Amino acid sequence: MVDFQYKDSYDVRDLEEIVRILRAPGGCPWDAEQTHESIRRNFLEEAYEAVEAIDEKNPDHLKEELGDVLLQVLFHARMEQEAGRFNLDDVADGVCKKLIYRHPHVFGDVSVTGTGEVLTNWEELKRKEKGQATNTDALDAVARSLPALWRAEKVQKKAKKAGFDWPDISGALDKLSEELEELKTAVAQGTNVEEELGDLLFSAVNVSRFLKADPEVALGKATDKFISRFAKVEALAAAQNQAMEGMALEELDKLWERAKET
Template structure:
């Protein structure tokens, strides 16, 4: 883990927009490039030598997600480490390409620098832009001129997680005016999509009114529907998720981040159930639904209490 106490950060408050000291960064970055080049050399590491741009793609994706987790943790030392791993992917990819006489890291850095200057004419040129909307419109226009793309969706990565891609698709459509005039209209659209989903799931489209409770008997999962109906259900559920992604966008929420946070919250609370059951000599696999729900609600109450008072006795988090 990186020791942040020795990173030569100034003791005074940083001035926003100040670049790193080249006397410090230059030698460190050169050393990193030399280490990666050495690993790829004939006297280096056999694993690094055999890598290609295609073979290390999974590691690039993995390191990106690990960086997201580090940012969520708020731990600066972990963020520094994971940023380093992402930077390694850039340096290693560029070294592989240089070894194959395709391009090198200098091309990557220079290309990025020039692109950032071109796409910010309101900063580096004489274009006026007084709002985020104008900045985004200029960015899209310049990007369209550079890429010579036919569709507003060209360039959107197909490998994006589907929820994030839904938000990006609707955002690109909205930038050319294809959007609901008022964002509250999306809730009417959501109700429409839920009704269409219900039509496929329940007789006559009537959703049974059943209060969320653990007191009722457990209903077994039904047998799968025929393939055609299952496909229709999948399509309608996809429409519901797409509208939810749209709602998130209009209220300036990243739906992928929102779902990641909810996933982490659910996992954390179920792990709390596991710990509490172990304290009672029980295993979650044999616990009743009522017991699990009791501890779930206890963990939920403790989380909310700790959120209100972060200095609360640590005894709560160890229960």
């Protein structure tokens, strides 16, 4: 039995202690074996599950998922504490100082007229803090671990702040059409297909930015719509006592058109 005080209600420090116990000799072998790299994906998955709870507007689910995200934070901080580099308080100290520094209109004597100035000041302070001397530095600093659509959107927004952007959506739409033609040529020639596909996707993100549509959300909804219509096609095929795998593409296309009408 470990030396731990059981309670009716626990707080963040209790969670920190539980993580320490799990990692310590006599704790959990699995927890003790983990590294930053081995649970990297866990962190991402827990963050996405928290976002799903937000989308569901389910407070109980969100509370649970935020706990899982918090566990990941404490787990990584604990590993660094064991290595003697920093601990959870150092993490809190760093983010507190960052928030104070980036909110001079709250903690200093800077005046702002609205959220637009707040965001402008935030970006300027962030660039100064990160030592980003050029616009390219700011673009290159966008995390490569972000979903590719979000990373493209953030890079494009930073390029816009440097004045590098279409004046309106027409330029972005023309570029999208141009990239589609280049992809068709690449497919026909069998060269640079991945590169041209990437250019097409990047241009599609540019269009979504002008439309003020989140590209990840838009693609997610398109995927959900595809699944819904696919289910209808499968049901229509089953109603004809047929399996989709045994039907010709022309037949499936007809069922797809029927599914779109319902």
